[in-house]
Amino acid sequence: MAPPRYIELPEGLKPAGVSGSELLAYERSKASFDSKAMAEYIHGKEFLELQERILNILTSDPVFDKTSDYYYGRADKFRRAMLKDKRLAQLAAEHGWGQYEANVAEKLADLPGPMGLHKSMFLTTLYNQGSDEQRKVFYEPASKYEIIGCYAQTELGHGSNVQGIETTATWIAESQEWEIHSPTLTASKWWIGGLGRTADHAVVMAQLIINNKSYGPHPFVVAIRDVKTREMLPGRTIGDIGPKAGYNTTDNGFMLFEHVRIPHFNLLARFSKVEPETGKYLPPPNAKLAYGTLTWVRANIVRDASTVLMRAVTVAIRYCAVRRQFADRDAPKFGQDGKPLETQVLDYTMVQIRLFPILAQAFAFHYTSRFMFDLYEQNQANIESGDLSLLADTHASSSGLKSLTTLYASDAIEVCRKACGGHGYSMASGLPDQYANYLPNATWEGDSYMLSQQCTRYLFKTMRAIKGKGKVDKNITTDYMIRYLENKGETANIQFSGDLYDPLFFMRAFGHRAAYLTEQTLALRDDAKRSWNSLLVELYRCSKAHSQYLLVRNFGMAILKDDKLNSQPALRQIVQRIFLLWACHTMEEESADFLASGYITGKQFHLLGSKVQEIMAELRPNAVALVDSFAVPDYLLNSALGRSDGKVYEALFDFALREPLNSAKWNVDIHDMETTDFDSDLPRAKL
Amino acid sequence: MAPPRYIELPEGLKPAGVSGSELLAYERSKASFDSKAMAEYIHGKEFLELQERILNILTSDPVFDKTSDYYYGRADKFRRAMLKDKRLAQLAAEHGWGQYEANVAEKLADLPGPMGLHKSMFLTTLYNQGSDEQRKVFYEPASKYEIIGCYAQTELGHGSNVQGIETTATWIAESQEWEIHSPTLTASKWWIGGLGRTADHAVVMAQLIINNKSYGPHPFVVAIRDVKTREMLPGRTIGDIGPKAGYNTTDNGFMLFEHVRIPHFNLLARFSKVEPETGKYLPPPNAKLAYGTLTWVRANIVRDASTVLMRAVTVAIRYCAVRRQFADRDAPKFGQDGKPLETQVLDYTMVQIRLFPILAQAFAFHYTSRFMFDLYEQNQANIESGDLSLLADTHASSSGLKSLTTLYASDAIEVCRKACGGHGYSMASGLPDQYANYLPNATWEGDSYMLSQQCTRYLFKTMRAIKGKGKVDKNITTDYMIRYLENKGETANIQFSGDLYDPLFFMRAFGHRAAYLTEQTLALRDDAKRSWNSLLVELYRCSKAHSQYLLVRNFGMAILKDDKLNSQPALRQIVQRIFLLWACHTMEEESADFLASGYITGKQFHLLGSKVQEIMAELRPNAVALVDSFAVPDYLLNSALGRSDGKVYEALFDFALREPLNSAKWNVDIHDMETTDFDSDLPRAKL
Numbered sequence A, B: 001m002a003p004p005r006y007i008e009l010p011e012g013l014k015p016a017g018v019s020g021s022e023l024l025a026y027e028r029s030k031a032s033f034d035s036k037a038m039a040e041y042i043h044g045k046e047f048l049e050l051q052e053r054i055l056n057i058l059t060s061d062p063v064f065d066k067t068s069d070y071y072y073g074r075a076d077k078f079r080r081a082m083l084k085d086k087r088l089a090q091l092a093a094e095h096g097w098g099q100y101e102a103n104v105a106e107k108l109a110d111l112p113g114p115m116g117l118h119k120s121m122f123l124t125t126l127y128n129q130g131s132d133e134q135r136k137v138f139y140e141p142a143s144k145y146e147i148i149g150c151y152a153q154t155e156l157g158h159g160s161n162v163q164g165i166e167t168t169a170t171w172i173a174e175s176q177e178w179e180i181h182s183p184t185l186t187a188s189k190w191w192i193g194g195l196g197r198t199a200d201h202a203v204v205m206a207q208l209i210i211n212n213k214s215y216g217p218h219p220f221v222v223a224i225r226d227v228k229t230r231e232m233l234p235g236r237t238i239g240d241i242g243p244k245a246g247y248n249t250t251d252n253g254f255m256l257f258e259h260v261r262i263p264h265f266n267l268l269a270r271f272s273k274v275e276p277e278t279g280k281y282l283p284p285p286n287a288k289l290a291y292g293t294l295t296w297v298r299a300n301i302v303r304d305a306s307t308v309l310m311r312a313v314t315v316a317i318r319y320c321a322v323r324r325q326f327a328d329r330d331a332p333k334f335g336q337d338g339k340p341l342e343t344q345v346l347d348y349t350m351v352q353i354r355l356f357p358i359l360a361q362a363f364a365f366h367y368t369s370r371f372m373f374d375l376y377e378q379n380q381a382n383i384e385s386g387d388l389s390l391l392a393d394t395h396a397s398s399s400g401l402k403s404l405t406t407l408y409a410s411d412a413i414e415v416c417r418k419a420c421g422g423h424g425y426s427m428a429s430g431l432p433d434q435y436a437n438y439l440p441n442a443t444w445e446g447d448s449y450m451l452s453q454q455c456t457r458y459l460f461k462t463m464r465a466i467k468g469k470g471k472v473d474k475n476i477t478t479d480y481m482i483r484y485l486e487n488k489g490e491t492a493n494i495q496f497s498g499d500l501y502d503p504l505f506f507m508r509a510f511g512h513r514a515a516y517l518t519e520q521t522l523a524l525r526d527d528a529k530r531s532w533n534s535l536l537v538e539l540y541r542c543s544k545a546h547s548q549y550l551l552v553r554n555f556g557m558a559i560l561k562d563d564k565l566n567s568q569p570a571l572r573q574i575v576q577r578i579f580l581l582w583a584c585h586t587m588e589e590e591s592a593d594f595l596a597s598g599y600i601t602g603k604q605f606h607l608l609g610s611k612v613q614e615i616m617a618e619l620r621p622n623a624v625a626l627v628d629s630f631a632v633p634d635y636l637l638n639s640a641l642g643r644s645d646g647k648v649y650e651a652l653f654d655f656a657l658r659e660p661l662n663s664a665k666w667n668v669d670i671h672d673m674e675t676t677d678f679d680s681d682l683p684r685a686k687l
Helices: A020-029 A035-043 A045-059 A074-097 A100-107 A114-128 A132-143 A286-322 A351-383 A391-419 A421-425 A432-444 A449-467 A476-486 A503-526 A532-560 A569-589 A591-596 A604-630 A650-658 B020-028 B037-042 B046-059 B074-095 B099-109 B114-129 B132-143 B287-322 B351-384 B391-417 B421-425 B431-442 B450-468 B477-487 B505-524 B533-559 B569-589 B589-595 B602-629 B647-659
Strands: A149-152 A168-172 A177-181 A189-192 A199-208 A215-222 A236-240 A253-257 A259-264 B149-152 B168-172 B175-181 B188-193 B199-211 B213-223 B236-240 B253-257 B260-263
Touching: A020 A286, A035 A045, A035 A569, A035 B168, A045 A100, A045 A168, A074 A100, A100 A114, A114 A132, A114 A149, A114 A199, A114 A215, A149 A189, A168 B213, A177 A215, A189 A199, A189 B253, A199 A253, A215 A259, A215 A351, A236 B647, A253 B602, A286 A351, A286 A391, A286 A421, A286 A432, A286 A604, A351 A391, A351 A569, A351 A604, A351 B450, A351 B533, A391 A421, A391 A432, A391 A449, A391 A476, A391 A532, A421 B431, A432 B421, A449 A476, A449 A503, A449 A532, A476 A503, A476 A532, A503 A532, A503 A569, A503 A591, A532 A569, A532 B351, A532 B602, A569 A591, A569 A604, A591 A604, A591 B589, A591 B602, A604 B533, A604 B589, A650 B236, B020 B287, B020 B602, B037 B046, B037 B569, B037 B602, B046 B099, B074 B099, B099 B114, B114 B132, B114 B149, B114 B199, B114 B213, B149 B188, B175 B213, B188 B199, B199 B253, B213 B260, B287 B351, B287 B391, B287 B421, B287 B431, B287 B602, B351 B391, B351 B533, B351 B602, B391 B421, B391 B431, B391 B450, B391 B477, B391 B533, B450 B477, B450 B505, B450 B533, B477 B505, B477 B533, B505 B533, B505 B569, B505 B589, B569 B589, B569 B602, B589 B602
Parallel strands: A149 A199, A168 A199, B149 B199, B168 B199
Antiparallel strands: A168 A177, A177 A259, A189 A253, A199 A215, A236 A253, B168 B175, B175 B260, B188 B253, B199 B213, B236 B253
């Protein structure tokens, strides 16, 4: 529920000059394409209709009202999120939503809740790793919310290094039980979403130990709280880990075990098993098959990175079209009415250079996430027919792309916020909250700096195989590496900025660079015998170069071959310009590599900069229509600055008038240590 | 007051392996220098003693206890900050603190409070711009907190462009009064610290209008709330603008005026005046003199940027020395006890490359802030003797440096946070709060992207003057520009990484680059007649290059000429390595410029990278001792990860156990929309 307006404004006041609504209408009128057609091209008609349908359901239900969220303290935030998760579960049942519809609703509601991990990792793990019987006993009640679970892997002392977790599950032959135990303080489970206050069951990853021999981490189902009374069960110590930069609507928790016994049955046994009678460990058939799921998860992360950029840049571009500040130094200083003219902030090239590449990056990530989903499906089909040849390439690329896109997206939200100037700092802009909640993406599912090593390890292997003339699978990576080795002396054939237009040029250039860096770094490892650790910086650069190649390639291929795009000239033209902006800008940003290897000259470097300026000017009239085509609903933006109606200043005022601090008067006498915010609407901690 | 521990831990649990305390002790034992001596070199003995003395006062007073802060909602945070400001005022009186001591206390208490702007901008403006009589009427009671004020300049529609503010102060000849008025919604004062709930007076910047003629923004003292009842006075509409990303302990406010009359006396009249009888406007003698204060403010901002880096990197480096994760690929996999060995995260070069340059940057900013204070004093002395020759150079450099250092520092905090992995995301790390509160620095006192134009405008002017062979003042800028013009074809004389050692080499290289970029960009403006707006990106680069030159120069000069440093060989050696790391790393980061201009070759580019690796390995054993020498007290760090005793995991647990959410049980039945967190310590909003 929205808080009341605590203060009344004088009547009849309006923002000075042309209104935000008029400015956005004017911006939209200048577009060279239909933003609805573009939205359908990007998202598909089906998705847009679904989003609209679910949006109507959510916005007519008070549980999903977001008006108060930015004023709440943690306890109230958590309460709201709990109610939201309950109501979403009810709605899913009422409307017969599947996973896809539920996800769309979840994204729109945009409030990471205490049951989030129940719905994702807990259910998925029970289903994927549980035997048929375990699915019946655990998965079925969980899917009906009769038990609420979490996925307990990370520990206080162990995050990325899963093999190093300390929690043990020791086989007790006599009673055919597992004993779950936390030998140290650092063995405590930590960061587990939904564990702190909500879950009554957990999938616990623990070192499986039989006769003093460890078989590595395995998943066990452990009851942790009484389903009725919500009391912790004996031998478990559980709680919330305290406030975080974001995600405070989720109760990330800790958990310690003191010799907790669970039945043999509770080891999830679809793959690895232990014979209850003999205590014999039966390993899984092929551990690599799990890579398939991982690729799917990461394709989702890359898609999310794209939508995150779309959301943030929508706010920034709309606001910068409404906001006017200073007059351009060269422009006339006064309008027809004699009043000083101020320039739309979006006209300043220093603002464009920060925002337009982000807009373009959203497209780049979009095409690559589509590519990853296609690859995932092709790979799953291959695996079923026994062909594992795509597995390694898919896995490596997904590691590199997860790393690059999450780091990029978190930085980009902050760039958008800064581009909104002072008002970007207000919670009303929506950007601080989006930023704080997105940040964990760069850490979870593999810390993005570390994960890049998996990608480069594969690039090394591939380069070695090609040079060793062994049998080499044909795939995207081997393609560009072989091409590089056959064209080592290649340089950019660019004389004028007009020569910068062909997607193939950029694909070759980025492929050449990725292969060049890999070859150079591999030489340091194999020939100069440098230690792995001393090379981490270079390894990171290889992974980044490979991932950027993939982004260029997939975006470029759309320009060259996407029939849906090429059959709509108005769309094709603008997307092609966006590709060029993005490719030139990325090449300029990474130009040290291209310059140092001699691939481009200093003069060509300057051409890239000029081309970027040239395309920014071309894109400027289309900027607002482009973010419209991202189709991010106002409800999701939850931003005074990004509103599609441009009523920025009215919305900022409304936000201010409802601030509960405005319900109190304060005693400012420095000799009196009483605050006397009596009769106010303010909560007061009992601490 | 600290909240209770809501949950009891099993007894006797300790973190696995070597404890954090032992690890930090080991790290300290490896140092090649005395961190106390280094602290004295950096901060001076006097400051360290003062900090210690004030620290003892604050930490023995419950008002300054920080234990609960991260759990509080906004209302409680604001209450705490109000009490803190009152108590600081009392302590200042009790202990006879001057401005300097009060500032040290303020920094340690680290809670931007509702009286912060009263103490800074309100008092300063009353004093500097008030006539002697106005000082008596306004400044004196304000300095005794008998009236509480704020500084109301920014408006909803106008931030950086002060000339564009809309609030009017119209001269009413009949009654010899000013009428203060807000003609539009966007004319509302906005973002004004302390205005929302606290201040009873304001310095209001408004367009001074006499007989329909505007003389631009001037400062007026306006009473806004009744000093006793705290009610808004008639014609004023005032409130808090709502929650922000940080700074929620300050009541940033808005204010609208409806034809409010104030006496003639209330225009602050030390410089501009209006004759009450005639209504004649008397302009100030020399507007440029205000640049002096601005330079001083910016020198403070650069010094703050340095201490911000010191604080953030102290947390990250200590934590990364305690945190162990994975084994180095080349290292032995098991220790003598047969258990797998994990590597200190700080040993990974990919972590070092993120943290060590920040540590080095803290030194660089430190030397440059000292340089700015010196320059400020020299300049003030010059001005008094009528010599304005340093004014423009000082002002331009301070603009560029403010821009560069604040953007760099805000990014760096976030780099430090990410380097702490998952736990960096916890509020317990201290970094999210530091980040959120530091961010406004990049926007206020001139948006950092826009401000850079002032610097480049001066660079253009200087380059034009030199080329035009007119009279040119001798200063740092003209020095490097003239050197460049006389040595245009210069290239780096570097063959081996060992050649990278001489501060003069880096000073020349960065000076050459700054002048080269200025010359190139100026040609686009003057010869190619490009519009100012189309050049903003290049203008920004010039300002950045100039500012980086100054940083290199000031750091390099310390290596060459600082007697205090050079008389202590152990300190000198390590600071010299830090300089080299920083210079090589900055040159590598900016290498596109050096490569494109032909100043360095691809081979030399690679030497920079090797040199960085080489010095990082040298610095590694000294890393913890170096952050110790920054002398940031644990009280200020307020970080479980950065504690000087290394008890990271124990502190994270303590933080979790006190989370008030742990005082409640929750109803998770999805069919029951009651949360039932009964009998808990949780506040509940009345919204």
